[in-house]
Amino acid sequence: xxxxxxxxxxxxxxxxxxxxxxxxxxxxxxxxxxxxxxxxxxxxxxxxxxxxxxxxxxxxxxxxxxxxxxxxxxxxxxxxxxxxxxxxxxxxxxxxxxxxxxxxxxxxxxxxxxxxxxxxxxxxxxxxxxxxxxxxxxxxxxxxxxxxxxxxxxxxxxxxxxxxxx
Numbered sequence: 001x002x003x004x005x006x007x008x009x010x011x012x013x014x015x016x017x018x019x020x021x022x023x024x025x026x027x028x029x030x031x032x033x034x035x036x037x038x039x040x041x042x043x044x045x046x047x048x049x050x051x052x053x054x055x056x057x058x059x060x061x062x063x064x065x066x067x068x069x070x071x072x073x074x075x076x077x078x079x080x081x082x083x084x085x086x087x088x089x090x091x092x093x094x095x096x097x098x099x100x101x102x103x104x105x106x107x108x109x110x111x112x113x114x115x116x117x118x119x120x121x122x123x124x125x126x127x128x129x130x131x132x133x134x135x136x137x138x139x140x141x142x143x144x145x146x147x148x149x150x151x152x153x154x155x156x157x158x159x160x161x162x163x164x165x166x
Contacts, residue, residue, distance in 0.1 A: 017073070020066060020069060020073070023062075023066055024066045027059055027066065031060070031063065034049075034056060038053070038056075050129075051129045051130045054128060055129065061137070061138075065141065065143075065144030065145075066140070068144060069144055069151075072148045073151060083095060097156050100153070100155045100159065101152070101156040103148075103149075104149045104152035104153040107148040107152060108146070108149040110141075111142045111143075111144075111145035111146035111148075111149055114138075114141035117141065117142075118141065119135075
């Protein structure tokens, strides 16, 4: 049962990575094409798409948070680890555990309050552009921070090992 579960988890993890990477590529490509089109329209014909600028701002928000999710996934996020450079080897693991759990807590708070923000936007029925509700565009805020919180929590919990376990 353990090996089967491991294969299922690995397959699920790979599918999530594929979706994340695909969304990043799709959004970034779309942003570049839309921004280029907007520049050409403005400079060449003194016109533009009225919805392009707000759409690009939303796309920047999504790319930023998807990129942050990918960075935490691959452990490539920005770290302020001056303290761990000077700690003895046996204490570095504890410092990383505290850092992971603190990061999970902060990301969890941001996810919670981001969710509240999106809920308030849903209640207000705010429209961002082209009849698209604001809450739909801002949904990445709680989702992104929740995923990062979960990744930091799992990373921290994996650092807790019984004595004698490699």
